[in-house]
Amino acid sequence: MAWNEPGKPSQDPWGSGDKPPKGSGQGPDVDELVEKLKQSLGNKNPFGSVGMGVVALVIIVVWLLSGIYIVDPAERGAVQRFGAYVGETGPGPHWHIPWPVEKVTIINVDRIRHAEIGYRSSAGQNAVVVPSEALMLTEDENIVDIKIAIQYKISSARHYLFNVADPDVTLRLAVESALRSVVGKNKMDFVLTQGRDEVVSKVKRLAQEILDNYESGLLITSVNLQDAQPPEQVQAAFADVVKAREDRERLINEAQAYANDIIPKARGLAARELAEAEAYRQRVVEQALGETSRFVNILTAYRKAPEVTRERMYKDAVTNVLTKTSKVFMTDSEGKLVYLPLDRLQQGAAGAPEPVVQAPKVLAPARNTSSTLNQRGTTSSGEKGSRLRELLRSRELR
Template identity: 50%
Template sequence: MAWNDNNNKNPWNGNNQTPPELEKVIKDMKNKFDGFLNGKKSSNTITPKIPSNGNLKYILILILFIWLLSGIYIIDPAEKGVILRFGAFQEETSQGPHWHIPYPIETLNRINVEQIRTSEIGYRNTVNNNRRFGSNVSSESLMLTKDENMIEAKFAVQYKINNVQDYLFNVVKPDTTLRHVSESAIRQIVGQNTMDYILTEGRVNIADDIKIKSQSLLDKYKTGLLITTVNMQDAQPPEQVQSAFSDAVKAREDKQRLINEAQTYANDILPKSRGKAVRMLEESKAYKSEIVSKSEGETSRFKQILAEYEKAPKVTKERLYRETMENVLATTSKVMVDSKTNNMMYLPIDKLINAKQANAQVTIQESSIKQNNQGSSNVRDIFRNRGGR
């Protein structure tokens, strides 16, 4: 129907009237809505006004508009949004503004995928008066090792959500499942190692093995969780055997201390012994070289004397005789007296003997030195005698 039909009436039921202002329309809607909610006051009762069909239409449009606006939501950078339509998965949204069909058709679940969560196994941390206290859970911490010893081990498993759909729909309680899986893996790894290894150098390796084993089971169950770190908070024997274990640890430390002391002594004495052995070897080599050289020199001297003896036997005999007598008489006490004189002389023979014995050692040393150069001096004397003769 054209606007100018029906006696030239326009859609606003007026003759050549302009459309109402938007502000006036909103104001009229507000007044009608307030009148519908508040009603008409009287002296005794409040009688609500029944809106007309036109006013009810505006109210329904406003309610529908507000309902549609309730579907707008914003996802933070650390979150993931999961839209469920009548309880079934519809879509997964990332950070930023989004819109979904409002409740009850679709519902929104916000999941923080960057939050690091902690599962405490063997202990529980409680906060009281802004102080953190740790309580022991014996049912979780007591474990049996490979060498049939009991220990109390406490672990902290840190994890985060890796797959939102698996976390929400595959497992009923994924956090509880992670606790049970981690405890099972801990008992398995601890049972495969000895007590000393767990308490000493194996702490890091055991934590890594537990992480790998637990993550493998979580992936098999499709829990949507990712283990970031596994920390061994504490590992020690049960309280009932603490004193015996302390004695064993002390004995082991004393053993290691004695081993270190022995190693230190060996490191100190062995180089000295090796150095002394090397020095003795070098001294023996030097002594050998000295004896060989001296023997070769004596041989050479003898050959030279032999050659001169063959040339002049009488002179050589005389020279050898004199040298021999000189060496013999040098170490004896002797007094030379002229047999032709008849005068009585006083000879202090005892003092002469004592003085001679005191100089005997010096004479022996000098004679040994003299013998070293005797060969060359004898050759020179022989040639000198022959020249003089």
């Protein structure tokens, strides 16, 4: 009879008559295997007491080494012990008691963060307007559409992490509140035109005061007014107003340029007139002083020698008169008075290419002039004066 005859499993020559056949769906007894393992471990420890100590020491060393961390130059580490803040660490390697005793939160305090009020922008896409934030009411009850961008950074890691639940949202709300406050205290024209810089500076200062009161640990570095315009429904009318305002500014600038050009000229002309008047005044004053001094000198000389002074004054007067005329009178040997019209000769020479010389005119002897000159070779000073007077009188008659 064969050893593997069906129906007789006890006849298995390998002693596995109790093993269930392969493919029968029954596995080895797990409980039995576990019991055997316990018995073997209980009877003999493979590691021994020394081995267990080494394993415990390795575990402790690994646990302690897990507390080493490195903080970058732009970062700060906030250390918490059982959830409570205990200190802040700067750049460099540090160690803390590992979890679950202490925990370190590392945060970048130099990175510039961004926030947007009135719109949301994304890379490669157009900005999306947020009307609930952008539309604001001015002092004159007009509505303006304002978009503003804020840049900020963390000034205190402790305040940023533990004083405010959501610092970034708090900053956005604080800036929006400050912006509405500033816009509400100014008129629409001021906000949209010349008041942009003032609005930005006031918003930055007011928002920073709010954040400091909250001790949020945030510092606003810059506030940029991206856009400020009236609502879309009235932009056409507002554009006409802006154009009219620009025309007014242009005309004012042109008038100012003309004033800047004409006023210096007028001032220069006025200064020249004043200088000429001052020079004329000084000249007249000096001339008057000179005439006064000369008159005083003549008066003094006249008081000393009246006749001599009188004759000298007469000769000076005649000399001054005759030096200013171009007419020449002379007498010939017969006592006739000859008149030479030198002024007419000079005019003819200037007006015609060839001068025309006219014959001198012979005038009738003056009354008692030639006879007096023939009769006397020498006369007194009084007779000479009378002759000169007669000569001048006859000249005036001619």
